[in-house]
Amino acid sequence: MKTVESFIKNELYSHDNLQKNLSVPRLVEKILSKNEGVLTATGSVRATTGAYTGRSPKDKFIVKDESCEEFIDWGPVNKAIDEKAFNKLYKKVTAYLMEKDELYQFKGFAGADSNSRLPIQVINEYAWHNLFSRQLFINPTDEELASHEADFTVISAPTFKADPAIDGTNSEAFIIISFKERVILIGGTEYAGEIKKSIFSIMNYILPRNNILSMHCSANVGQEGDVALFFGLSGTGKTTLSADPYRRLIGDDEHGWSPSGVFNIEGGCYAKCNNLSEKKEPQIFNAIRFGSVLENVILDEESRLPDYDDTSLTENTRAAYPVENIDNIITPSVAGHPNTIIFLTADASGTLPPISKLTKEQAMYHFLSGYTSKLAGTERGITEPQATFSACFGSPFLPLAPATYAKMLGEKIDLYQSNVFLVNTGWTGGSYGTGNRMKLLYTRAMIHAALEGELNSVETTQDEIFGLDMPIHVPGVPDDVLIPKHTWEDPVAYDNEAKSLAMKFHENFKKFTQVSTAIQQAGPIYRS
Known part of the structure; x- marks a missing residue:
């Protein structure tokens, strides 16, 4: 045959x-x-x-x-x-x-x-x-x-x-x-x-x-050659936050980390277009030109101008374009070892801090957890945010056991002394439906401070439920925004929502039985 x-x-x-x-x-x-x-x-x-406007994992x-x-x-x-x-x-x-x-x-x-x-x-x-x-x-x-x-x-x-x-x-x-x-x-x-x-x-x-770590992350490099990785599932902001006018883009979604450094797996970008505007995301907006492909974006019937605010077909509107359409890129798409690693989550509960610095053990815990809220349209049947745990921030694409990738990441963090931060690009002032999505301006300011080393020695306070160290001041961000409980009108409602999320973390992590006790204990402090 x-x-x-x-x-x-x-x-x-x-x-x-x-x-x-x-x-x-x-x-x-x-x-x-x-x-x-x-x-x-x-x-x-x-x-x-x-009918299929997103991935179909089943x-x-x-x-x-x-x-x-x-x-x-x-x-x-x-x-x-x-x-x-x-x-x-x-x-x-x-x-x-x-x-x-x-x-x-x-x-x-x-x-x-x-x-x-x-x-x-x-x-x-x-x-x-x-x-x-x-x-x-x-x-x-x-x-x-x-x-x-x-x-x-x-x-x-x-x-x-x-x-x-x-x-x-x-x-x-x-x-x-x-x-x-x-x-x-x-x-x-x-x-x-x-x-x-x-x-x-x-x-x-x-x-x-x-012996090369594959990663679901975006990456860019600063003027001094410092490399940053941004891990996160679709809708958490990888593409948006890595397209920084002051840093050169390596790639927006998929990378490898070899003994020589980081390299882009792809030759293009696949950016979400939901509410895209030139003011908020000029690099992505201007990258969509001849030869680019728009998926499910509504057009004005006469002018053929895209209406990125119209999500009547799906919230998962997309643009595919070559990385060369971004002005500020590094060519070829390779760079050194990461100085800073950012874990992105779009927390629909509105209780995770907008930014926190992680210890090595916390980094491994949150990498294996891969928490976020699936956003509408990224998969079939998802019409509003749903809490999910996706190991290594990319479980749907991992043929090998998550521990394989986690072990490699932990070894590289140790070897290259990378700083790791957890950044919540999700909701603040309440959960989905009550609160508001974190302002992109604030998220950019927090990430800029992390990349510039401004948060390495800043004063922090520990979240009493999640055990995360939250900076009490970040330039360009109101202090109250940094402490999620301060943004809620009802502190009791916040506590209930945060405790509920903490227990979801604990329940999910039960499957990782072979990791060290230190990593197992690096999750939320609260236990029922």
Whole structure:
């Protein structure tokens, strides 16, 4: 029987009209001629994604075979599907794609560090998905393209709908990774973010096995060469806060930390557009220009100007653009070892401090906890913030056990003496529905102080419930904002909400039985 690899080469590669590594203008022409999207007043292309406007984690699977069975952290995140089901579905998808009048191929790389980059290719049914891939991954030079041999292939067929009863999937949509065949099969969903995150999942499997920590974080570098990392799930502010006019951007979402330093896994940015404005986020706003891809953004029918405040399709509106569209970047996207690490959380309870400095043990506790509130639209079915714990701030994308990544991070914090802060970009003055989202101006001021070392020796006070050391003064931030209880009208209501969150931390951390006692005790002080 043909292997999957040979099937790709003999079938999809021989498609009569396989469009290979088209330029941005040619892809834009294809998108417009096929009515896959519309041209906006910014020069970007706007596409809509139908029913799937966010990731679909319940539809993600890994093929369970001898190549990876002993290494994968099997469970609700990494669900298994057998080889037979995968091969049958693969053949159905490729036969379906062979009937299309055109397919689109992108060849490029994941990983800006030439010593550890992964050659990849993406074969798309849609031209706009191919443009998305071109903007999000690293483009090869002409010389590199001539000798490019992909180590992993993404095959994306959004209009192919699976039959769960026959195909072994959870729904009509599916994202299936086969490490043995080095193939990622995507169907039933038009949300382009699945392409990006599937490659990240692959890198989260490959890099740690080569002594490189893979991280769901953004990164930038200061004028003195100091590097900062920003960990956090979607909606916590990684992209926004790393796009700093006074620091050069390394990347906005996915990085590796090797013995040589930090490098960007991607070649582009995938920024949330909800309430985007030139005043608040000028770098991101101005990066959306010709060749960029807007997802589910509402346009004025006549002027074609984007209305970033209109979230009638989804709150998870997105823009994909190459990192070069940000003026202040570092090229290539590599830098030294981090001086400062920021853990970002969007706390919908409104009780976590807006900024606190963590001890080594607290850093490990909060990294393993990965607390935030899932924001509306980032996943199917999420319509308002929900408290969640995502290990290493990226559990949906981690094929290996969280302890693998946590151990590596702890060793690197020790080795390079990185300062670690927990920053709450969520609610203040009350929980979601009562309080308000923390002002971006204040968050930027707090992070600036952390990066400049101004909080290393500042006077602090300890939160009586969470045990976190909160600075009592930060330049540019009202003192009352720094102590969350002071922002609530009802202190008793605050205590109740904070204690409830503390118990959620304790309950979640019970699964990490193999960490040291010091780390286990580094969580909230309060216990019922």
